[in-house]
Amino acid sequence: MSSTPPSPTASSRGRIPKVPFWAQILLGLVVGALLGWAAKSGDISWLSTTLGKIGDIFVQLLMLVIAPLVFFAILVSITNLRNVSNAARLATRTLMWFMITSLIAVVIGLGIGLLTDPGAGTGLTAADGAEPKKHGSWLDFLTGIIPTDVVTPFTQLKVLQIVFMAVVVGIAILKTGEKAKPVLTLSHSVLELLQKALWWVIKLAPLGTLGLVGTAISTYGWNLLSKYATFTADIYVGCALVLFVVYPLLLAGVGKVNPLQFFRGAWPAIQLAFVSRSSVGTMPLTQKVTERLGVPKEYASFAVPFGSTTKMDGCASIYPAIAAIFVAQVFDVPLEVKDYILIAFVSVIGSAATAGLTGATVMLTLTLSTLGLPMAGVGLLLAIDPIVDMMRTATNVAGQSVVPILVASREGILDREAYATADGSRLDDEPRVEAAPQPVAA
DSSP: OOOOOOOHHHHHTTOOOOOOHHHHHHHHHHHHHHHHHHHHHTTOHHHHHHHHHHHHHHHHHHHHTHHHHHHHHHHHHHHHGGGBTTHHHHHHHHHHHHHHHHHHHHHHHHHHHHHHOTTTTOOOOGGGSOOOSOOOOHHHHHHTTSOSSSSHHHHTTOHHHHHHHHHHHHHHHHHHGGGGHHHHHHHHHHHHHHHHHHHHHHTTHHHHHHHHHHHHHHHHTTHHHHHTHHHHHHHHHHHHHIIIIIHHHHHHHTSOSOHHHHHHHHHHHHHHHHHHOOHHHHHHHHHHHHHHTTOOHHHHHHHHHHHHHHOOTIIIIIHHHHHHHHHHHHTTOOOOHHHHHHHHHHHHHSGGGGTTOSOOHHHHHHHHHHHTOOTHHHHHHHTTHHHHHHHHHHHHHHHHHHHHHHHHHHTTOOOHHHHHHOOGGGTTSOOOOOOOOOOBOO
16 A cells, blocks of 8 residues: 655645845844834834844844954964965965955045045034044054953954964964864864854844844934935945945956856845944854855865955945045045045055954044044044944955955866855855865865
């Protein structure tokens, strides 16, 4: 007696279809905006408080693992380079394209600022903003890289110092050889645990999006944007030009790949960066989409963590360029050609000062101090920072994926079949623990 197997239609009947990750975030953004608008227009304090708590908890969960994640990601990425043929060449090319794209971004920022005069006619004064708690200077930037102890960088989240220690330990492991193998094995295991834990937090991104966007709208509404309308528009337009024009042109012209396919594969990471405002918090997802776009794991595990702490086209190029022009115009300080050259220099060389954290205040103070502009200008921009930071961070993360693709393509190690079939809507599964990496052919 034979039994008839259930038909596919019957077995799938009643099953709830899986919503793509990007659609979940989009839904959270729309619902958050509606709830934020309702809280603002109806003056519903409990709703504003609830949205704020949801957003704060999501950000706190992201920040909880950032320090150890950066340390072990950089450490492992340094040791992974031994499995890559022409590692020094790849690292050099990566840094070169970081600088090239940063220079293009800062030129776009300067051009937009000069065309639109974002600080003219705002009526703002130093009294409208608070002094920044942190100031950046070249001396602080250089001396701040080296920690005074091994604990403080982790407790105070000094990312540059964490990167420094990770690089030193990674190189020491490579030089020690077989005796350091237990430490390297442990580091791989800890990194896998951190990435899995952070992936669970990333799965909460739609809820975090709801809280963060809702809080921004309920707190600021549209009144604040009136005085900063030109400045805010400049940041979004500048970032959009880099994100949707410069990067696609480079992908098509230099990488010889389809730009639309890049956005299809990388969109979940760009979305998460937009709402979380943290390049480092988005790093595991950025690395995942970069690998699925055909970049070898051994190279991606170096380039993406490195980029998450140094590659900031939004925060360190477009933003400080437009912000410096804004501050100079508010305080009626004329800028000369040499000042614009200094802005470009600071943006290209000092981008590591942003260190992948939320916001770019330190980078802006570094730029203003180099130009001799009033530091009080930073306080004027703190109020609007959460709104512009979303677009800045999305641009940062896109660039952190674009550059490895460009380099991999130019070096002939890009898996073009994987690139052509990458689908960001299938990123709902957790990262898999893979076998030990194999050398990449040159």
